[in-house]
Amino acid sequence: MKEAINWIKENVLIVVFSVIIILSLSLGWIYSSSFNEIVLEDARSRAGDFSKLNQIARSNESVNVPGGTPIPVSNGNPLDESTVQIVKDAYSHLQEQSSHIHKAALDHNSKNRPHIIQGLFPAPPPSQREVIPHRMHDAIVEAYKQLLASVDAGMPPSMADVQTNLSRREEQVLHNTQDRSSLDQDELDSLTKTLVNQRLNQYQDRASQLMLYADLRSLNVPDALESQLPTLATMYDWQWQYWMTQDILNAIASANSDAKSVMEAPVKRVVSLKFPGAIIPDGSAWEQAGSAGSGRQPSGGGNFAGFGAGSSSPQSGRSGGNAATKATVPNPSQEVKLDYGTSFTGRVTNSLYDVRSIDIVLIVDTRELPKLLDAIAAENFMTVIDVNVRPSSSFRAAQSGFMYGIHPVSQVAMKIETVWLREWMAEDMPEDLRSILGIQLAQGGQGSS
Numbered sequence: 001m002k003e004a005i006n007w008i009k010e011n012v013l014i015v016v017f018s019v020i021i022i023l024s025l026s027l028g029w030i031y032s033s034s035f036n037e038i039v040l041e042d043a044r045s046r047a048g049d050f051s052k053l054n055q056i057a058r059s060n061e062s063v064n065v066p067g068g069t070p071i072p073v074s075n076g077n078p079l080d081e082s083t084v085q086i087v088k089d090a091y092s093h094l095q096e097q098s099s100h101i102h103k104a105a106l107d108h109n110s111k112n113r114p115h116i117i118q119g120l121f122p123a124p125p126p127s128q129r130e131v132i133p134h135r136m137h138d139a140i141v142e143a144y145k146q147l148l149a150s151v152d153a154g155m156p157p158s159m160a161d162v163q164t165n166l167s168r169r170e171e172q173v174l175h176n177t178q179d180r181s182s183l184d185q186d187e188l189d190s191l192t193k194t195l196v197n198q199r200l201n202q203y204q205d206r207a208s209q210l211m212l213y214a215d216l217r218s219l220n221v222p223d224a225l226e227s228q229l230p231t232l233a234t235m236y237d238w239q240w241q242y243w244m245t246q247d248i249l250n251a252i253a254s255a256n257s258d259a260k261s262v263m264e265a266p267v268k269r270v271v272s273l274k275f276p277g278a279i280i281p282d283g284s285a286w287e288q289a290g291s292a293g294s295g296r297q298p299s300g301g302g303n304f305a306g307f308g309a310g311s312s313s314p315q316s317g318r319s320g321g322n323a324a325t326k327a328t329v330p331n332p333s334q335e336v337k338l339d340y341g342t343s344f345t346g347r348v349t350n351s352l353y354d355v356r357s358i359d360i361v362l363i364v365d366t367r368e369l370p371k372l373l374d375a376i377a378a379e380n381f382m383t384v385i386d387v388n389v390r391p392s393s394s395f396r397a398a399q400s401g402f403m404y405g406i407h408p409v410s411q412v413a414m415k416i417e418t419v420w421l422r423e424w425m426a427e428d429m430p431e432d433l434r435s436i437l438g439i440q441l442a443q444g445g446q447g448s449s
Contacts, residue, residue, distance in 0.1 A: 109381055110424045112246070116140050116239050121428045123232065133229040137222060140238050144221050147246055151253040152211035153270070156401025157202050200398075207403040210262045212252060213269035213363075219245055220274055232430035241275055244358055244418055248273065251379035252362075255372045263405035266368030271361040271411070343385045345417060352423075354437070358382075358416040363392055363402075366410045381419035388413040 115121060116139045117132075124132050148154070222238050230238075252267045259265035336353075338346030349355045364372060369389070376382050392411040394404040426439050434441070 106421060106424050109419070109421045113243055115428070116143055116242065121232070121236055121239075122430050130229075133225060133235065136230075136235045136238065137225050140242060141216070141221060143242055144216055144219060144245070147242075147249060148214060148216070148219075151249045152209075153214040153249070154206070154210045155213060155215045156403075157206050203398065203401045203403050204263075206401070207263050208261045211256050211259065211265055212249075212262055212267060213402055214249075218270045218272060231432055233433035233436060236430050236433050240356075240420075244275070244356065245273060247380045247382060247418070248358065248360060248376070248416070251375040251382070252372070254379065255368070255375040263403050266365045266371050267362055268365065268404045268409060269363040269402060271363065272359075273361075274359045276357050276359055343417060345383055345385065347383075347417065347419060351438075352421070354420045354422065354425075356418050356420065358418060359413070360416065361411065361413045363397070363404065363409050364412045365405070366391075366408045369410070369412065372412075376416065383417045384414050385417050386415040 117136055120132065120136065220241055249270075252270070255267055256262075256265035262268055334352060336350055339348045340346045342348050347353075347355050362372075366389075373384055376384060389410045389412050392409050394409055397404055397409075422439060426434065426441060429437075429439065
């Protein structure tokens with residue numbers, strides 16, 4: 001034992017290195033095994049990340065198009081700079097299309113919208129305040145007359161004219177006879193038949209000159225002015241209602257374009273045309289229009305039923321907007337919220353457009369009703385949201401001079417929803433009307449941002 005200890009003392013380095021070698025062989029295997037697990041886990045993680053990147057790079061990506069088919073941009077190819085350029089081009093194309101559609105919508109909505117009196121809106125010279133209302137009323141009535149003439153609309157001959165012509169014809173028949181009492185029954189029957197045919201011929205002659213039965217009484221023409229003069233907002237609404245009437249009559253003219261006269265036309269007669277509700281408070285004095293810029297609403301509150309069910313203030317409970325409503329700038333890029341509780345279209349008045357309704361009653365060739373509905377939809381942003389159809393008697397109408405032709409006709413009552421973009425209308429609106437509707441012009445006077 002001493003010899004061994006002595007040997008160890010004499011060979012300490014050999015003993016130490018021998019122990020190190022033995023320990024390294026045993027412990028090295030343990031630590032190397034643990035290190036291998038760490039390296040392997042890291043490799044697995046890297047492989048997973050690479051797989052995800054590769055999957056993303058070769059995925060079938062596309063650019064979504066609202067209301068359209070998605071545009072493919074990769075088709076399984078790697079997402080590199082060329083793919084990014086495809087995406088940029090796709091969005092650029094969409095932006096170009098969007099601008100084109102935006103312009104087309106404005107042009108379509110604003111076409112053929114001359115002011116009844118040039119320079120009246122948004123504000124006339126103060127010196128003309130007393131004469132402008134009368135000038136505007138005369139001009140709007142004349143505009144309606146010209147509109148009726150442009151679509152070849154009119155009414156049957158009046159009963160007075162018919163009676164005058166029949167009396168003249170009767171005198172011609174009886175020129176050799178003193179009076180009816182001297183006629184026998186056959187002669188009396190012959191005279192009656194002659195006068196009936198004469199009356200029908202007058203009605204038919206008049207019908208051959210017309211494409212539509214309508215007159216000022218059928219339309220919503222403003223009443224004659226009384227002592228209280230209308231505000232600028234009221235006069236602008238006259239013009240607005242004229243534009244809506246213009247769209248309706250133009251649509252009817254389009255539906256009737258293939259006919260030679262009202263007896264062949266799909267649409268025979270405008271019985272009535274009304275705009276439910278009102279946007280201008282009753283009893284608003286003209287002097288209140290002079291407060292433009294004050295931000296005050298005309299007295300009497302406001303009834304906005306004609307504007308659908310747009311945003312309303314909690315206090316008023318009315319739709320469309322009022323002086324208490326926060327003024328907004330028409331913004332075509334703003335999201336429009338729909339309300340299907342109002343109509344099946346979901347459209348209601350908002351900061352982008354106004355929704356106004358038309359109630360119209362027509363006499364229509366029953367077979368041609370779809371043609372009329374198509375013509376209305378094509379004329380402007382108009383949608384028929386309700387239709388009521390019931391048979392109408394052509395024979396009874398003929399007794400009053402309305403000649404509808406040989407085909408069955410119906411009385412058709414429709415509610416039509418119309419949309420008016422504020423972007424083009426707001427700039428010319430009088431300030432009192434903008435205040436009522438809650439419209440604010442952008443800087444520079446434009447009604448858009």
